[in-house]
Amino acid sequence: MALLKILASPISGNYSQLPAYALDEIKNADLIIGEERKTTLRFLAAVGCREHSYRLLNEHSTDEEKKELIAAVSSCGTAILFSDAGTPCVADPGYDFVDMCINAGAEVRSLNAVSAVTAALSVSGFYAESFLFAGFPPKDKQERAKFFNHMKNTKQTAVIFERPYALVRTLEELKGIGKRVSLSINLSMPDEKNYRGTATDILGLLPEGIKAPFAVVIEGKK
Structure with missing residues (x-):
């Protein structure tokens, strides 16, 4: 796969600030995907990978070019998508490409996540030019019901957190919103796992009794 x-x-654009484990991942990748040629070459030089194979993806990329890029990703082992500065796909080009990769059967994971919010958004493939961070659902039963009703009615892509022991309960509550969700478990850890679909679909894929740190992205409208 x-x-x-x-x-x-790094938002500073100083790629030498990347941690050692991220540099190792970059060096071991088969393909690097950047926004602009000049910046991508500077990135590869900074991380000691001048000879690495690279491709470009930006707001000018056509659907046909994205399909060709997906084919390139599918034919290699591991590809890394990076932004000039910050997190790709969050108010940044790439979310639709990630969406296409997921639909094509690729596994998508975060690397060097600096925030669970932006990391979860970046691997979801959902529109994130703007989004709602809704935080944790209330514990009170009535307030909690209002919270999930708001998630149902909002047009924005939304990110929510909940405690590890409430993972299954949260998905059960998300069944009624009628939207696709992206569930990210153990973000940026070696055993990171991402699921996308309806809450019902995802519940059918989870190991029984699972308890783990997670974030949920609820799909909004473009």
Whole structure:
């Protein structure tokens, strides 16, 4: 299975600030995907990978070019998508490409996540030019019902957190919103796992009794 990793890069643009484990991942990747040629070459030089194979993806990329890029990702072992500065796909080009990769059967994971919010958004493939961070659902039963009703009615892509022991309960509550969701478990850890679909679909895929740190992205409208 093809693997696409979404790399959060330093907002300063100083790629030497990347941690050692991220540099190792970059050096071991088969393909690097950047926004602009000049910046991508500077990135590869900074991380000691001048000879690495690379491709470009930006707001000018056509659907046909994205399909060709997906084919390139599918034919290699691991590809890394990075932004000039910050996290790809969050108010940044790439979310639709990630969406296409997921639909094509690729596994998508975060790399060097600096925030669970932006990391979860970047691997979801959902529109994130703007989004709602809704935080944790209330514990009170009535307030909690209002919270999930708001998630049902909002047009924005939304990110929510909940405690590890409430993972299954949260998905059960999300069944009624009628939207696709992306569930990210153990973000940026070696055993990171991302699921996308309806809450019902995802519940059928989870190991029984699972308890783990997670974030949920609820799909909004473009």
